[in-house]
Amino acid sequence: MRIQFRLNGRPVAVDVPPGRRLLDLLREDLGLIGTKEGCGEGECGACTVVVDGKPRLACLTAAVQVEGKDVLTIEGLSEAGQLDPLQEAFIETAGVQCGFCTPGLVMAAYALLRENPRPTRDEVRAYLSGNLCRCTGYAQVVEAVLRAAEKACPR
Amino acid sequence: MARVKAPVEEAEQVVGKAAPRLDAEAKVRGQARYADDLSFPGMLYGKAIRSDRPHARILRLDLSQVAAHPKVACVVTPKDIPGENVVPIIYRDMPLLANGVVRYVGEPIALLAAETREAAVEAAALAQVAYEDLPAVFDPLEATRPGAPQVAVPAAAEGGNVFNHMVIRKGDVERGFAEADVVVAGEYRVGYQEHAYLEPQGVIAVPEDSGITVYGTLQCPFYVQNAVAAVMGFPLAKVRIVQTATGGGFGGKEDVPSHLAAMAAVLAWKAGRPVKLVLPRDEDIATTSKRHPGLVRYRTGAKRDGTLTAVEVEFYYNAGAYQTLSSAVLWRGLIHAAGPYRIPHVKVDGYSVATNTVPCGAFRGFGSPQVIFAHESQMDELARELGMDPLVLRHKNALRVGDETATGQRLTESVGLPEAIGRARELSHWDELQDEVAAFNAQERFRRRGLGASTVMYGVGMGAKAPLLDKAGAYLKLEADGSVTLAVGTTEMGQGAQTVLAQIAAEGLGVPLASVQVAPVDTSRVPDSGPTVASRTTTVQGMAVLDAAEKLRARIVGAAMEMLGCPKVVPGDGRFHDARDPTRSVSLAEIARWMWAHNWDMAASGWAEARPVDWDAKTGLGNAYFVYAYACHIAEVEVDLLTGETRVTRFWAVHDSGKIVNPETARGQVIGGIAQGIGYALMEELPAEGGRILYPTFTAYHIPTAMDMPDEFVVEFVEASYSGGPFGAKGLGEVPLMASHAAVANAISAATGTRLRAYPATPERVLDLIGRGA
């Protein structure tokens, strides 16, 4: 099946079998390995991408579902080489350890800040509660998101 | 001559600073390459065909339909293994592929490689296996009874199913209990804990250059090299292991990658093509190692004033079907069983027992969290009996310099425990906090808060169980432009080792951190550096890096002196200055260029070996570890009396790990370890029945989310310097997990007014506790 959508700001057209997961389309067919598979069953959030501004789990999304949509992956966040403030903040606060959860967390946080540019600490924690991280204990991750929000729209 | 102020050399410039992680940028960009991110031309997908019986003889293995699948490239049974059918770990009892008998559900029987991942899964389901079931046993106590089915391979067991029985006999416990005014006793139980590293296990074996290279997510490349060489029948030099970016390990990637890599290597060799073997999450949870379930019995005696007189411990760990790391796990549990306290009379008996279950292995804390739950519960029970403040009781008995540990080891330096307890007390405002909690409880009807403390010690490094592994090599190369390449043999798995080691290199060389690059770990670059475990990397690998740095620095300084024509130079601002006239200086880049142009040797290798340890297996006495790290944690929890739900609301953690090389990554280690401890105490539960893990998914196995974490964290370090570590550093990685769960457990007991004696404290268990306590 031929589908067309925007990927990281650019139009793409690909052939996919109807059952193919968005995750496999991204990672295996398009070589965008930044999006990770941690569980394949919608529980860990490592595969989070942003579709039309909303966080989506690429392991539970059929590729054909993004027909006509706007898909943003971790690679698209810093496409001109310039890091997104969120990425910078994750580096500054040491919100990254093994890094396997990081692309998913960053994308979820990106969607959060679009919806709610100045979230409270508890709002950040609640929004990110679908993204598992086994390394950090989340404190420095939450700090990173708050710091990026502060930078983008200082009070 | 006028005194010129030379750039400071005394104070450390890079060590002790919160430098950003070297690997962070690639990781936030999604550019770091983990095992499943790598592909090779012609690559196949491997899959193991696994036993679905806990104990059975294999009567017939029919793989004809598997082999006939159009997308299957090759099939492997034990007779296709070119070398030995063994995964050598500490013992050699575990075959790569079951040898006629399967001993646990999930044990690999045969292998296949197919053109696609999907085809591999499809084909594996076509295997026909006929079994004759054998009697099986799943409980370690039952497995030790006479007449129990024999699970352990006899050559790997001390007797029957007891893999190992280890003891400590210090003083005379009966006398110690006779001298006690108060004795408390209890039995404590814990189940599995699953590592739940976010990146599942994965390797890719690539046949090349008349040997084999394996890329993978792993902690211990030299273990993997050894295992692959054994199954291939190759000399070690024909086996190269390259670590990919590794998405968490926590011990789960200590021994398991050896098994996977050996499977992938045999497949790749037979197929003549690269083979990727990545475990789906359910297969990973169901078939790879976990924290040992344990049953721990304690008796603790003390004088009226709180002075400990005796401790007696008996504990059983369910090892699973094969030895893997159980003997080492048991040993660490044994040495840590009595806690960080001064106790004249100690008797400990630890048993690791074979059952028809998945082999358990290494998990952060390595056999110590189970006994820590028990000893820290005992301390609180004792405090209650004595009417003493639990922190005061701990402080009173805490080890100090000059004291003897439970194994009779005299501590000669670097014991920051009393200070850590004192600091935790101050930071938490312990006394006011008690009042606050009491006031809350007085006014709430259906919620109770509780405070809990814990103190732990941690023997850094391999200790006297495996001193031959406590070494490390490093290689430092000054490039012609002044940048520096560092190669080490221990791995980055998220803990921040790479950054810390680069900081040590930069400090040792007197160069800015930004000039140091760390190469991917590759067994062909440095000598066998032992495993990346036991919180030993900063200390032992750090000393090797420092050794290399000092050698290379001597040459850099020599070159700078020749260039400047002066007898002494000092570093500063990335340059080397004439000590007599600091305005005259050369940059590292200029020095490197000069060395290159004068054909100087621009590389140095470093080596380090841990300080000697000794231990007597008969008495259990000796200098078990070269140094210990310590911690004191305090947790506040809130229990909902109606639902049984528990939340950890606030947390204070004070650690002595000697000099902290990077405070920011160290803080991350502490908070991350606390999270895993909260999970262990509150929610992580992996039920099994008949040797089968019932629900091997993240849907059923809950680890903490951001919502489960305390609202407030205070983390601090007291740095009791260790003379055998780089700049005074000891180990840290495992300690936070070890201390945290016990503080949470004690807080729950305080909140509910009863005693939690089994993990995890799920709402049902807490309701049950409240029912009994009320």
Ligand code: FES
């Ligand atoms: S891989 Fe999609 S949620 Fe885990």
Ligand code: FES
């Ligand atoms: S950093 Fe390792 S899982 Fe989040």
